[in-house]
Amino acid sequence: MAFSATTKIIQPMYINSARSPDKSDSCNKILSPSSFLGSNNKLFSISKTISPLSRRSATVVAVSSDVVKKKKVESNPASNLLITKEEGLELYEDMILGRAFEDMCAQMYYRGKMFGFVHLYNGQEAVSTGFIKLLGNRDCVVSTYRDHVHALSKGVPARAVMSELFGKATGCCRGQGGSMHMFSKEHNVLGGFAFIGEGIPVATGAAFTSKYRREALKEDCDDVTLAFFGDGTCNNGQFFECLNMAALWKLPIVFVVENNLWAIGMSHLRATSDPQIWKKGPAFGMPGVHVDGMDVLKVREVAKEAITRARRGEGPTLVECETYRFRGHSLADPDELRDPAEKAHYATRDPITALKKYLMENSLASEAELTAIEKKIEEVVEEAVEFADKSPVPARSQLLENVFADPRGFGIGPDGKYRCEDPKFTEGTAQV
Amino acid sequence: MAAAVTQGIGATAALSSANSNKFQFTTRRSLSERKGSSFVIRSDGNPRVDLNQHSNRTRQLVTNAVSTKPDSASASTVSKPGHELLLFEALREGLEEEMDRDPHVCVIGEDVGHYGGSYKVTKGLADKYGDLRVLDTPIAENSFTGMAIGAAMTGLRPVVEGMNMGFLLLAFNQISNNCGMLHYTSGGQFKIPVVIRGPGGVGRQLGAEHSQRLESYFQSIPGIQMVACSTAYNAKGLMKAAIRSENPVILFEHVLLYNLKERIPDEEYVLNLEEAEMVRPGEHVTILTYSRMRYHVMQAAKTLVNKGYDPEVIDIRSLKPFDLYTIGNSVKKTHRVIIVEECMRTGGIGASLTASINENFHDYLDAPIVCLSSQDVPTPYAASLEEWTVVQPAQIVAAVEQLCQ
Numbered sequence: 140m141a142f143s144a145t146t147k148i149i150q151p152m153y154i155n156s157a158r159s160p161d162k163s164d165s166c167n168k169i170l171s172p173s174s175f176l177g178s179n180n181k182l183f184s185i186s187k188t189i190s191p192l193s194r195r196s197a198t199v200v201a202v203s204s205d206v207v208k209k210k211k212v213e214s215n216p217a218s219n220l221l222i223t224k225e226e227g228l229e230l231y232e233d234m235i236l237g238r239a240f241e242d243m244c245a246q247m248y249y250r251g252k253m254f255g256f257v258h259l260y261n262g263q264e265a266v267s268t269g270f271i272k273l274l275g276n277r278d279c280v281v282s283t284y285r286d287h288v289h290a291l292s293k294g295v296p297a298r299a300v301m302s303e304l305f306g307k308a309t310g311c312c313r314g315q316g317g318s319m320h321m322f323s324k325e326h327n328v329l330g331g332f333a334f335i336g337e338g339i340p341v342a343t344g345a346a347f348t349s350k351y352r353r354e355a356l357k358e359d360c361d362d363v364t365l366a367f368f369g370d371g372t373c374n375n376g377q378f379f380e381c382l383n384m385a386a387l388w389k390l391p392i393v394f395v396v397e398n399n400l401w402a403i404g405m406s407h408l409r410a411t412s413d414p415q416i417w418k419k420g421p422a423f424g425m426p427g428v429h430v431d432g433m434d435v436l437k438v439r440e441v442a443k444e445a446i447t448r449a450r451r452g453e454g455p456t457l458v459e460c461e462t463y464r465f466r467g468h469s470l471a472d473p474d475e476l477r478d479p480a481e482k483a484h485y486a487t488r489d490p491i492t493a494l495k496k497y498l499m500e501n502s503l504a505s506e507a508e509l510t511a512i513e514k515k516i517e518e519v520v521e522e523a524v525e526f527a528d529k530s531p532v533p534a535r536s537q538l539l540e541n542v543f544a545d546p547r548g549f550g551i552g553p554d555g556k557y558r559c560e561d562p563k564f565t566e567g568t569a570q571v
Numbered sequence: 572m573a574a575a576v577t578q579g580i581g582a583t584a585a586l587s588s589a590n591s592n593k594f595q596f597t598t599r600r601s602l603s604e605r606k607g608s609s610f611v612i613r614s615d616g617n618p619r620v621d622l623n624q625h626s627n628r629t630r631q632l633v634t635n636a637v638s639t640k641p642d643s644a645s646a647s648t649v650s651k652p653g654h655e656l657l658l659f660e661a662l663r664e665g666l667e668e669e670m671d672r673d674p675h676v677c678v679i680g681e682d683v684g685h686y687g688g689s690y691k692v693t694k695g696l697a698d699k700y701g702d703l704r705v706l707d708t709p710i711a712e713n714s715f716t717g718m719a720i721g722a723a724m725t726g727l728r729p730v731v732e733g734m735n736m737g738f739l740l741l742a743f744n745q746i747s748n749n750c751g752m753l754h755y756t757s758g759g760q761f762k763i764p765v766v767i768r769g770p771g772g773v774g775r776q777l778g779a780e781h782s783q784r785l786e787s788y789f790q791s792i793p794g795i796q797m798v799a800c801s802t803a804y805n806a807k808g809l810m811k812a813a814i815r816s817e818n819p820v821i822l823f824e825h826v827l828l829y830n831l832k833e834r835i836p837d838e839e840y841v842l843n844l845e846e847a848e849m850v851r852p853g854e855h856v857t858i859l860t861y862s863r864m865r866y867h868v869m870q871a872a873k874t875l876v877n878k879g880y881d882p883e884v885i886d887i888r889s890l891k892p893f894d895l896y897t898i899g900n901s902v903k904k905t906h907r908v909i910i911v912e913e914c915m916r917t918g919g920i921g922a923s924l925t926a927s928i929n930e931n932f933h934d935y936l937d938a939p940i941v942c943l944s945s946q947d948v949p950t951p952y953a954a955s956l957e958e959w960t961v962v963q964p965a966q967i968v969a970a971v972e973q974l975c976q
Contacts, residue, residue, distance in 0.1 A: 279725065281721075310758070311758065312756060312757050312758035312760070313758035313759070314758075315755055315756055315757075315758050316756040316757060316758060317756075320757070322753075322757035322758065322760050322761060323760065324760040324761060329724055330753070330756075330757065331757075332748075332749075333748075334748060337717065337744060337745070337748060337749065339714075339717070340714040340715070340717020340718045340720070340721060340745060341717050341718075341720055341721035341724065341749060342721060343714070343717070343718045343721060344717065344718035344720060344721020344722040344723070344724070344725070345722070345724065345725045347718055347721070347722050347727075348721070348722045348726055348727050349725075350703070351677065351703060351704075351722070351727060352726075354703055355674065355677070355701065355703045355704050356674055356675075376711075376714075377713060377714050377717065380709070380711035380713070380714035380715075381714050381718075383709055383711070384708070384709060384714065384715070384718065540759065541754055541755045541757075541758060541759035542754070542755055542793055542794050543754065543796075543818045544754055544759075544763075544764070544817035544818055545817040545818050547844075547845060548794075548795075548796045548816075548818045548844075548845075549892055550845045550889065550891075550892025550893060550894065550895070551845050551846065551892070551894050551895060551896045551897075552895055552896065553895045553896060553899040553931050553932070554896070555896040557845070558892075
């Protein structure tokens, strides 16, 4: 499935401007004159082919993926499936890991094992799994504060993430980062950022390095970077500035919008003049794609195309994934503003349930195999908690170690020696 | 945007618009041929061979960071003839040498490429290294600074130019949160070897927004180093040191100092980021200064010497961290301190320095520290008003006379 100007915009079936569970086929509903200050645009426009931009070769594309539906219609399901059995099990395991881990985080938080701001990913697993499982080790992932599952999908061990959340020295960031700052050099997870939008330029930089290696250093490099962020971020300057630069220099990056409709308590519709985020891609000269983010197979198909585009040096893609978070913004959020009907609707589209159904209906896996995976993950998560519990808290000696890569940056003390040469420096008690 | 990327590593093309016969780049020496040693010159003028220049990932600690030998008055002239150039050319020379030495060094900023830089520091580099290594960015400071940080995390060594330092206020988010803190929050996994540089300070009637002193705003950010250059000699040395450093370094240049002419050594040299520079040894009073104010101080020093005073002038160079050894030795000798800076009175570098000296050397002071800073006033356009916001030599002379009564 290539992105081209001739791809029709396919209307998802459930469309209703308020995204209510009413699965009406009438696609042209306009928002009723609203009592809230928000966009009066239709959420999705239909049967309107967007004309290609005249000035650039990148075509304006809006695609809503219905690949899965198409495939099902074909006659021989076995040979036309989107995934093999191994792939299916891998995807399932990754999503179960994401879900089980986040559920355990909630438990541990309420038991006083982790503190501060913890943002859980329940419900959005299809996006992380759908994209990240297509990456190699050298490809980079940049996330926001809702980053536990991105780190897990990329390969950071559950015990390292759990330890970090407990603030232990064995955490992936030695306990210095916390929930919102998951980093892993080994797995190329470039964070973990507390301020929204802050990670997008960093991701753009990682993509720039990839291009630089290929073109200036003449290395064999086709590393791709994925930047994950939410709907609220799409109103932030850094987002637009980076869309511009990435398209301008054809950087190997995919901008993945996890549009879960809510930025804490601010509805996307109340914050955005034109809530169709995928449209903002073509405005900068890159394809903009909308995909059902509750369906891991659809996400994966779109991701394949976007990542391949980037690897080939054709530049960035903006992918808007329509998704939903089952829990509140963070564990401190009472989540009172969201309509229970909306939550109920998305609960019926749980990505894990959907994949399970797909695997079993297409005889890719048996109930027993899937249950075995669930059991295995349960053990992994429990082991992670045990490991984190038993791990030591950071010693005082760790306090000053990582402030500078070169600790001479603390300067020269009155005695003529560098501060970092003071024996108390390694104890963490030196005057700096 | 045309993306003609030309590979220029190792090429010794003459700079296309070398604007003076003072600056003959290729005839002096061939950079690509230099392999082995370079010299690290301490502020006392003694060269020390730095054999680890290519494995700069391992840090060398010296047990005595600063030589105990008496410092010579002028560090900038070595016995060899050297070559004359202007400060902005010295910056370019340093940058170019580092770009030749390490292909991961690149420049990112507005108008750095085809335009050659608003103060010509990067002139000719895009022709030599191509549009990717000398990247002209759109006007998006926060994002391209963040991009430089992401690039640094993944292996490059970017030099970010703020066309005017004041513009970097727009990049404060990235400089504070990511530049300063990422090494720590990642548990030491990612280093950020960026250099952020640009012209700042009060110029000639540039107006309030183009006359800012950002060193005072950035100084609290943990994890960064700040240095200010003031001569062609230390500009080149600090540029090279900043690029080679594994830490993020902010290099403050001054709009009015770019055309200072000086003779600098032909041999390669790298200065120490954390050290201060002894400009004029003396006995009566310690005058601490940096950047442009160094020249106002030296002008005042002439008057003071004629009046019989013997001021010791130190260019602190390292704004964060302070070189407390050089400063402390001076305080212990003279017992009187005047700080002369261009920062605002409130919360400037002088304020921090005053606190630091009081904390560490209180017993050695015979009088309270005097701090001469700019007025807490947005720099006015009118020349007469502008003059009164900045410390002038007459004020420095008066302050010394008062202090030494």
